Amino acid sequence: MLIGKPADIRYSEITPRATYLRRREFLQAASVAAVGTAAALVPSLPAVAEAQVQGPGVLPKLPNVKTSALSTTEKQSAYADFSTYNNFYEFGTDKASPAINAKRFRTRPWKIAIEGHVAKPAAFDFDEFVKPYALEERIYRHRCVETWAAVVPWIGIPMADIVKRVEPTSKAKFIEFVTLFDPAQMPGQRDEILQWPYIEGLRLDEAMNPLTILAVGMYGEVLPNQDGAPIRLVVPWKYGFKGGKSLVKIRFVESMPRSTWMIKEPPAYGFYANVNPMVDHPRWSQTRERRLGEFLPRRTTMFNGYADQVAKLYAGMDLRRNY
């Protein structure tokens, strides 16, 4: 029933920067009058411009990546956008900060631990951890709670494959994903902006859903540091903050984890954080979204358009209360 998408659409679909900039003619028209006097001025965002120069094509390519029927054929966001516009508070709270502050972030050696209610708890070297699994490309819609969105070609491992291999015991009901805590490398962690380390969680059945992956790459290459290298969670029907980055621990637990954002602002952030146009965030109506590189907003769809695959996980639940 599921139809594999044509493989050749992907990389050619990435709009060249020059082309997508031309689409912002509305903004341009408003500014044309001022440009004459401004022509001599240096653009005020040298840091962003600098970060935009890199990739794809700079970081190592990931070989032997399978395509997946779960990928969308929608137009992908520009690499330059998705790698310079990041919420990764460990590296600063401005969108441009992670691309700058994560430049020298060390992702090797990297340890990742499987803990809690599993048959074989163990700490792995990252490359050893990834080795047994086949990598798949998953082109997913991405929706941030701040109402911006994107389409991203992730490369990763189905979380279900990992869960099966580590053999959770009957006590394992939830999984907690823990990001690295290293204030020496992560300047954002020197302030108590959030409770560190960053923690996210999924119900075991959510983690086992075929859509859930641990991503190790994007756009054909390894993840850039600012997007959560070397390994991060991707749950495309939930708001982006559910996707914990630079993971060091995957803990199988019995009771529902309290995620970092739940601790920060309980009325605004619940455990589930499913994309839901009917349930507002106190700061943002969630009925619409704007994709990076696009001018006109789009209507947000239930579960970010993945209702067919995931609505059954929440059958009978009041999603207004379980936000």
Place this chain on the structure above:
Amino acid sequence: MNTPPIGILRRALLAAALVPAVMLAYDAYAGNLTANPVEYLENETGDWAIIFLIASLAITPIRRLTGWNEVIRLRKMFGLVAYFYAAVHVVIWFTLVSFFDVATMAEDIVKRPFITVGMGTFLILTALAVTSTTGAIRRLGRRWQQLHRAVYVAAIGAVVHFWWLVKADITRPRQWAVVLTLLLGFRLWWMWRARTLSRS
């Protein structure tokens, strides 16, 4: 009393105050407004509106502390520049953020405290801007000064709007709150001093 130095200073500062707007326009033209241009424009215009609002509130303390009376002639200019950035900020919200969707905007104003406060602040600033002409000053007489004291409310509103908008990192709104507290605190201290001096 058109002494050249303050006139030249005012023009130079006005030109400098408009540089951010020119640079934003250029960045819009050059496609340099980050991956989310609308959000970036809102953040920048909001920042500059607060900066110039604070600048306008710094004039009276400077005058009182230094005795340099002419500096008062910078106040209206800073206030109007703040209003210019606030107006661009609100126009972008009407157009590029909300696409003239009146129902959504009304809902946002009612439901989201940071927008409620932001809109209230903008209405106050609008009233102050339209009554900033010499004609209005003459017509309103004593009431002009009473009306323009509302700038204190607007400044508090602007900082609260910023504070409630951020998700987690309150560093920058907190900085403005400290500066604003100092500027308003100076006025209270000055009033209290004037009262005790006149009593003795």
